[in-house]
Amino acid sequence: MAYSIEITQSTTRKQKPDPNHLIFGKHFTDHMFILDYSVEQGWYNPRIIPYQPITLDPAARVFHYGQTVFEGLKAYRTSEGRTLLFRPDQNFKRLNRSNVRMSIPELDEELAIEGLRKLVEIDQDWIPEVEGTSLYIRPFVIATQASLGVAPSHTYQFLIIMSPVGAYYAEGIHPVKIYVESDYVRTVKGGVGTAKTGGNYAASLKAQEEASGKGYSQVLWLDGVHHKYIEEVGSMNVFFKVNGTVITPELNGSILDGITRKSILELLASWNVPVEERTISIEELYEAHKNGTLEEAFGTGTAAVISPIGQLCWKDEEITLNGGETGELSAKLYDTLTGIQRGVLPDPFGWTMKL
Amino acid sequence: MAYSIEITQSTTRKQKPDPNHLIFGKHFTDHMFILDYSVEQGWYNPRIIPYQPITLDPAARVFHYGQTVFEGLKAYRTSEGRTLLFRPDQNFKRLNRSNVRMSIPELDEELAIEGLRKLVEIDQDWIPEVEGTSLYIRPFVIATQASLGVAPSHTYQFLIIMSPVGAYYAEGIHPVKIYVESDYVRTVKGGVGTAKTGGNYAASLKAQEEASGKGYSQVLWLDGVHHKYIEEVGSMNVFFKVNGTVITPELNGSILDGITRKSILELLASWNVPVEERTISIEELYEAHKNGTLEEAFGTGTAAVISPIGQLCWKDEEITLNGGETGELSAKLYDTLTGIQRGVLPDPFGWTMKL
Ligand SMILES: Cc1ncc(COP(=O)(O)O)c(C=O)c1O
């Protein structure tokens, strides 16, 4: 299908940040993609314009009732100068699932991908080439109707902005220290935990701040009902290797269906590594550690790809995993996945989209 | 304390809407109050300026991570032409409690009240005088830092906007039909339910839409752990009169500490009506209805003040309360509270603030 996306080129070009010292999400490219929605017209007026501020009435619903969704994916520059996107179809499918949950009208995934392709093409000079860097892409929808009252908005904007990024953790792929949160919860079944919506992240700030204060880089969330079963780590899904088997929480209605998670499950299956998607309690994990069967743990997400867990602290009891080192499987998964993403390794799964 | 609030008067005045046909939250007055926050300066530059759009970078955190809080209160015009605010100190106290929960820096409540007083004074012609109308006041805070990454923002704006409103429900104080939600949940203990933050409202939209589709005007939320205990109704706290005793859910860590709720508890105590703040299951309520002891039910909140409940529907079983009519106690509470708010009745509690 051919979409007509109006393009207004920026007359100036911003100075690009030093690719060796990129700070996550701080600098944005020269252009952005926008699409409007009204009840009468549906989604309309797809366009690429110079990156610029958004002007909204102070009564716009996004400021009051948090009706938003977003996505996060990356574009990579290969050593031959090609540009690869990693599974963008999955991101726009999930965006639409989030839209449905948040009572936002679904958008045309093909159009969104087409808009993204054009945008990346126009701003391709912004894809950094230094090892470990990429162009982080942030599609998002905000409710713009300028009237108060708790109800779905009648107007929305969908935008895509892009930011050249280094590694998410300044420390690189070194193992991180994780705090197991026993009191605060992020979400619960029946809530909006499966949607990538602002409120879930706002709900995580306080616990994250307190964990940082104690010297931990992220929070591991337990379920909101029993405060017992493992859910996610910060903005990542989480995996454990116990006695040779890889275990990860099942998609239980309160965690995000991560695209890195899904890719890792497919990789592990192709390697014939035994995998279980199931409920895991924090007690079971501590028990496994005591028995010496808890071999590795890692978080997975677009930002960090694989983030090995070196320490876990639950109720004042800190345990060290794999001697605080990156595990063998974590490293292999990281190398394979980033290899495919960067076009260094073959892509037997057809995950990457060439521009 | 004297605050220096810079005032820029609007050079034009908007046409005011017909006070007999006010739509909730649609029209806004000529001015608004703003206060900025930065890590270096704290809250600074309080000012009143013409009502105007907000301009934000598309990376502003409010669009992505939902870090917002808000309040809602009302100004009333008395028959002698005085202006009364209802318990504004309580609203700004609660705003600060919400701020703490959402990792937003607390603001000076005195300054906020002073800004509000000045703003209402400047736009006092906007307070409608028709019976049942008022000026709805919406203070809110948004996270404005233009960078991605899940962490508290380094910059914020606090704003106050105001809108002349009629009754919240077009139907007036007629009883409403309420759908008891068994699957979706709004929040859970350990989450942010006690804070007035956007994400809680975004999380309510889907259930609200589905209930509307079935002919119900609001959702009654059950707790997120057992899906059994009564929490709130839409944007209201909820009360039941069972066998002469008034029962309302206790402040259990997941519901909002409503100012109307608090005022009603004080009124009932002064009338020597027996009151219980405690856990109530939906089964208990249906049981009471079967026994003929469930006498009245009503929601309480700033927007509607008292909203009698005529029907409840739980798992396909609809029950009618008090013959679908407004109960005696509901009516008395409504008349007393609105009487105090409008300066028609004496205010023995010192709830109203004269401007
Ligand atoms: C809450 C949460 N869980 C998990 C993930 C991982 O998802 P993905 O692998 O698609 O990036 C993310 C985000 O990126 C997230 O925000």
Ligand SMILES: Cc1ncc(COP(=O)(O)O)c(C=O)c1O
């Ligand atoms: C979720 C919720 N519960 C209860 C209330 C009632 O609070 P108040 O009486 O302070 O208006 C409100 C809001 O107004 C609300 O949003």
